[in-house]
Amino acid sequence: xxxxxxxxxxxxxxxxxxxxxxxxxxxxxxxxxxxxxxxxxxxxxxxxxxxxxxxxxxxxxxxxxxxxxxxxxxxxxxxxxxxxxxxxxxxxxxxxxxxxxxxxx
Numbered sequence: 001x002x003x004x005x006x007x008x009x010x011x012x013x014x015x016x017x018x019x020x021x022x023x024x025x026x027x028x029x030x031x032x033x034x035x036x037x038x039x040x041x042x043x044x045x046x047x048x049x050x051x052x053x054x055x056x057x058x059x060x061x062x063x064x065x066x067x068x069x070x071x072x073x074x075x076x077x078x079x080x081x082x083x084x085x086x087x088x089x090x091x092x093x094x095x096x097x098x099x100x101x102x103x104x105x
Contacts, residue, residue: 003028003030003033003067004072004082004083004095005028005035005067005070005072005083006025006055006105007025007027007028008024008025008027008044009024009025009072009073010022010023010024010025010071010072010073010075011023011025011037011070011072011073012022012071012073012080013037013040013070014066014069014070014071014080015068015069016041016058016065016069018067020069021039021040022073022100023038023040024037024038025037025038026038026054026062027049027055029064030039033066033067033068033076034064034066035064035065035066035067035070036062036063036064036069037062037065037070038046038062039062040065041062041063041064041065041100042060042061042062042063043060043061043062044058044059044060045058045059045060045061046058046099047059047083047103057078071082072104073098074097074104075079075104076097076100076102076104077099077100078095079097079099079100081097081098081099081100082098083095083096083097083098083104084097084098086103
């Protein structure tokens with residue numbers, strides 16, 4: 001199953017407490033159908049001091065969002081869109097915006 005969203009894409013949250021916010025995808029967890037979006041779904045985590053966090057304490061970080069709650073924002077027309085997969089004559093597959101019919105990548 002293709003998820004249609006990749007790392008470095010710009011997405012818009014369409015459901016939940018962060019509805020309407022835009023962000024860049026930092027990571028995609030295909031097995032759990034989740035995405036990690038920059039500055040979206042911020043949680044506070046209590047950390048013990050370790051090598052990465054020498055001070056310890058309360059840190060803020062992004063939590064994953066289910067992929068059904070985000071929608072791809074087309075870089076060309078800047079509208080939220082579903083992703084269509086088009087096959088060119090050479091056999092290459094490309095993601096395409098369903099609204100403006102432009103190739104996303």
